[in-house]
Structures are given as C-alpha cells and as structure tokens.
Amino acid sequence: QVQLQESGPGLVKPSQTLSLTCTVSGGSISSGGYYWSWIRQHPGKGLEWIGYISYSGSTYYNPSLKSRVTISVDTSKNQFSLKLSSVTAADTAVYYCARETHGSGTGSAFDIWGQGTMVTVSS
Amino acid sequence: DIQMTQSPSSLSASVGDRVTITCRASQSIRSYLNWYQQKPGKAPKLLIYGASSLQSGVPSRFSGSGSGTDFTLTISSLQPEDFATYYCQQSYSTRTFGQGIKVEIQ
Numbered sequence: 434q435v436q437l438q439e440s441g442p443g444l445v446k447p448s449q450t451l452s453l454t455c456t457v458s459g460g461s462i463s464s465g466g467y468y469w470s471w472i473r474q475h476p477g478k479g480l481e482w483i484g485y486i487s488y489s490g491s492t493y494y495n496p497s498l499k500s501r502v503t504i505s506v507d508t509s510k511n512q513f514s515l516k517l518s519s520v521t522a523a524d525t526a527v528y529y530c531a532r533e534t535h536g537s538g539t540g541s542a543f544d545i546w547g548q549g550t551m552v553t554v555s556s
Numbered sequence: 557d558i559q560m561t562q563s564p565s566s567l568s569a570s571v572g573d574r575v576t577i578t579c580r581a582s583q584s585i586r587s588y589l590n591w592y593q594q595k596p597g598k599a600p601k602l603l604i605y606g607a608s609s610l611q612s613g614v615p616s617r618f619s620g621s622g623s624g625t626d627f628t629l630t631i632s633s634l635q636p637e638d639f640a641t642y643y644c645q646q647s648y649s650t651r652t653f654g655q656g657i658k659v660e661i662q
Contacts, residue, residue, distance in 0.1 A: 470651075480600065480643060482651035495650055496557070529599055533647075539606025540588030540647035546599035 435460040437530050437547035445524075445554050451517040455530030455547060462511045463488040468533040469513045470543060471504060473526040481526075485533060486513055520554045527551050558582050558646055562654035568662040575631040577657050579644035584624045588648040591620055591629045594656070595640045603642075604629060634659070 441453035455469070462469065468485040475481070484494035486504040494502045503516040517524060528550055531543040559582040569575050579589065587607040592600035602611045604620035607627055617632040631638055639661055644654040 479656050480645070480653040482653070493650075531599075536606055536609075538587075539609060540586075540590070542590040542602055542605035542611075542647065543592075543600070543645070544602045544605075544611065546601075549599050 435532065435545050437532065437545055439528060439530050439547045439550040441550060441552070443551060443553060445520055445552060446556050447521055447554055448519055451515070451520050451524060451528075451552055451554070453515045453528055453530075453550065453552070455513050455515075457511045457513075457532075461508075462506065462513065463508050466535050468493075468535075468541070469504075469506065470531045470533050471515045472529045472531055472543070474529070474549070475523075475526045483515065483517075483528075522554050525552065525554045557650050557652055558585060558648060560644055560646055560652050560654040562642075562644055562657050564657065566660070567657055568660050569634050570662045571634055571636055573634045573662075575634050575638075575659060577629045577642055577644075577659075579622075579627045579629070579654050581625045581627075581646055581648075585646045585648035587623045588646055589620075589622065589627045590645045590647065591618075592643045592645065593638075593640045594643065600643060631659075 436458045445451045470485040471483040486492045501518045506513040530547045532545040534544045535541045563578045589607045591604040594600040608620045641656045641658045643656045
C-alpha cells in the first residue's frame with residue numbers, strides 16, 4: 434500500500450530556509466484524484482495545514498504562510514517537497530506529509546500520513 | 557478562515573462508556589468534515605470522512621454525524637486503545653482543524 438516518508442534536516446538556523454522532502458512508495462504520485470500536502474504540529478499543540486500540490490504542479494497554500502511557502506513535485510522521483518523561508522523559533526514543529534484524497538460529494542480527507550519529522554529552529 | 561471548535565474541553569471516560577465529541581464550524585461546511593485520532597508520538601489516523609463515512613479498517617464503534625455547522629463523533633463503547641486525542645477537520649475551504657480533544661481514562 435501507499436506509504437509516505439519525510440526526510441530533511443532536523444535543525445535549521447533562524448532566518449534560513451527549512452527544506453523537507455516526502456517520498457511516496459507503493460504507488461505513483463502521478464495518480465489522479467489526490468493532493469499531496471504538508472501539515473505541521475507545534476509541540477504539544479494542534480494541527481496546522483501548510484499547503485498542497487497536485488501531480489500536475491498546481492498548488493494551494495495556507496494564507497497565513499503563503500508568503501514563505503513553496504511546495505514542489507518531482508514525479509520522476511515520486512517525491513514532493515516543502516520549502517519554508519525566513520524561519521523563526523515559531524516554526525519549530527513536527528512536519529507531516531500526507532495524501533489528501535477527494536471523495537464524491539464528501540469533500541476530501543488526509544487518508545495517508547508520513548510518520549512525521551521534528552524540525553527545530555535554533556542557532 | 558473557517559474556525560473549528562471542539563467540545564468538551566476535556567473528557568474523562570471509562571472502558572465501555574459511550575463517548576460523544578462535538579465539532580462546530582464558524583460557517584456552513586456542508587458535510588465536508590473529517591475526524592482523526594492521534595496517539596502520542598504518532599501521526600493522525602483518519603477515522604471518519606464526509607461527516608459520516610467510516611474509513612476502511614476503522615472499527616464500527618466509531619460513527620459520525622452532522623452537516624452544516626454542527627457535527628459529532630461517537631464511540632459507542634470505549635475500548636482501551638481508544639484513549640487518544642481526536643481532531644475534526646474541514647475540507648470546505650482552506651483546511652483547518654479543531655483544537656483537539658484528549659480522551660483520558662477516568
């Protein structure tokens with residue numbers, strides 16, 4: 434079955450760019466009907482959606498982060514990536530990649546998640 | 557953004573109890589509401605999508621209902637493995653989650 438795995442540095446310095454990659458296995462990222470998302474969770478807090486990308490490259494970002502976020506896709510590697518610029522301590526969180534599946538008349542839902550990766554912003 | 561508010565603020569229950577968690581949206585989201593379960597150190601797990609559809613592999617003691625702005629997640633008979641934090645999430649517009657409700661052992 435489809436699995437997702439995040440990878441990237443666990444420590445990023447303030448003002449730098451956080452970069453993470455999500456590798457999709459067990460299925461093709463180019464399959465229709467899915468969006469590929471990033472979601473984060475601050476320590477001990479709730480969940481915050483960052484944005485998504487389709488296999489064709491169309492994106493939709495959370496307005497609260499839009500100015501600093503770029504999500505891209507590499508279909509040849511079956512991966513999608515997150516870049517978050519100008520990070521501060523407030524960006525310290527567990528970052529999850531997730532597959533968002535569209536239903537028929539039921540909206541969409543995050544049905545497959547990566548295990549998450551902790552990213553700390555500190556000098 | 558659409559705000560999602562869950563209640564109660566905390567919940568203590570015993571094995572075998574019937575548990576109900578409520579989620580209210582700040583505007584109508586039709587039935588575009590999902591429920592997730594998260595255990596410590598783990599990624600969230602989809603339980604219910606489209607307000608009332610049970611995700612494959614999820615036990616039938618979980619059920620969801622509602623439409624518009626008011627939704628509920630019900631666990632008909634709480635099991636030891638159900639002690640976790642539960643989140644609602646809307647997919648009507650920019651995705652947002654509720655603040656989460658931790659179901660603890662009484």
